Amino acid sequence: MSVEQQYIDLFSQQKDSICRHSTDVLNLQRESAFEYFQQLGFPTRKQENYRYIDISKFFEPDYGLNLNRLDIPVNPYEVFKCDVPNMSTALYFVVNDLCYSKDCSDSNLPEGVIVGGFNEVAKTHPELLAKYYGKLADSSKDGVTAFNTAFAQDGIVLYVPKNVVVDKPIQLVNILRSGVNLMVNRRILIILEDGAQARFLVCDHAMDQVKFLSTQITEVFVGKNAMFDLYELESTHTNVVRINNMFVKQASNSRVHLNGMTLHNGVTRNSTHVTLAGEGAEVNLCGMAIADKNQQVDNNTMIDHVVPNCTSNELFKYVLDDEAIGIFAGLVLVRPGAQHTNSQQTNRNLCLTREARMYTRPQLEIYADDVKCSHGATVGQLDETALFYMQQRGISIREARLLLMFAFVNEVIDTIRLDALKERLHMLVEKRFRGELNKCHGCAICK
């Protein structure tokens, strides 16, 4: 029996209860997505974009799915009390895929801003969901996207109306919580109308030591002149598999900053697809991974320069210890006519042991002749001459290595435009390198 078969059976048998516990907009796309899933199946290493990790095998184990939306006995507001120190955020929780819509008492978001679960937003703003849901994530192109679209029942929606500036960062804490092995299929939909501004921090955590498999599809629409920062921080544990497909579409003169940081994980696959659809749009796409033991981190990015005069900067850094595996594949596509594209891609990696493996694959496809595009990728070890220089000054070899490792990843952390988060991350990264952040203790950001 193929890996897919158990899910095909499950969908056929449970389709009614999946739909009953979800909402019309999501249900409308389920059937066609399921058909695509049957055709495509889960990705295997035969597909170029999945060459190094066999995604399909992670779907083999028998996970529980909470299709009937039984309440998980947890009150996240009890478990996670504080914000990032010195940073007040509007704080929201998604436990597995269920959004706890009651936000912080002091959040006070500007009028018209919507943050909430799909089922809840569907009641008040069905037209909004209908207009945007599933419009970027194309089920016909990717097995995981199709699978998620067929099974996802909920998640979170963020909407910022035209010209509204949300000063306070919005923080979403995704918590995986279960007594048995669990699969979670979650959606995130983010819409910034023209001229809107917001900063969004997403923290991924796992509370229990069971096996988790989460698939998450994130769709982000950024209007003209809008500004959006999205920081994603994963601090889970070695039994967690996270597959995240993100799709971003930017209108003209919009500014987007994306930063995905993997602090602690099991297997992580982040696919990020950015479409620069309006002239003058700019994206900074950054990422960092710290992995040891048998952890695996795969960042697959695609930046699509559709129109002229857009800018993209990519910076990804990995520190791999023990037998960890890192993968970076970055495609920059400059379409015909996308003149004056300015694109830069950098991927630098440290392999601290002989057993650690890094696969890096920068790709440029350029179909315009007046562009400035550059890329660089390196895999190396810590600089021996720098280590010795520090030792000569009395710094122990262990501290010297740590200093160089911080320096290495700080370049990515320093792109963060939230000072409190930046400081917090410096501390978390230090703990991580010192081996003091071995498992998830709830929200690492909050504690």
Added chain:
Amino acid sequence: MLEIKDLHANVDGKEILRGINLTVKPGEVHAIMGPNGSGKSTLSAVLVGNPAFEVTKGSVSFCGKDLLEMSPEDRSHEGIFLSFQYPVEIPGVSMVNFMRAAVNEQRKYRGLPALNASEFLKLMREKREIVELDNKLANRSVNEGFSGGEKKRNEIFQMAMLNPLLSILDETDSGLDIDALRIVAEGVNKLKTSENSCIVITHYQRLLDYVKPDIVHVLYKGKIVKTAGPELALELEEKGYDWIKKELGE
């Protein structure tokens, strides 16, 4: 203070030092001169424990302890400092964090409590003035984007911070203009006491005009072939090394 006996060392299997004997007493300034490739930098590298160099024979004792048994960091903690010929750039590591780690590890080794932030910054400020090092440089990454002169001044600044018993200046004068040379040399002199010693490795007399040596050695083909007073440096400046080679029967 330092006693080197019959020291032999290899790099990549090639013998560079072939029996060095040298004794440095507290308060002394020794100059080591010699033609290119004679082993001057190798000697300094071996003394600070650079892993690229292999000691094959001989002994080095420092204040009565076996130096060759110690890790590079412990040699530093014991009071040996090398001003590098080519100071290393360390992007992303700020001078402040770098020096704080160095100073506090030294204090820990000596059983002293770590300096708090304000004590440390005060120390930085004090020592910076010795070599007229700009505050801006102190806030930057270690040596990154520093000019040649700034790098050498930064070496002497670090020397001031760590207050070593024995400083080895490896061609600290190379790449310096006259003003920078004066500042660096004055810095070295300000740090000089009757307790601490200095080994100055150089090609030229001009640094020795400022930092007056008590004893001058000529290193040639991995051995010290001549030792005399400061007048030897002047003689070398004037006549080169050929007459020494002749004396050796070459």
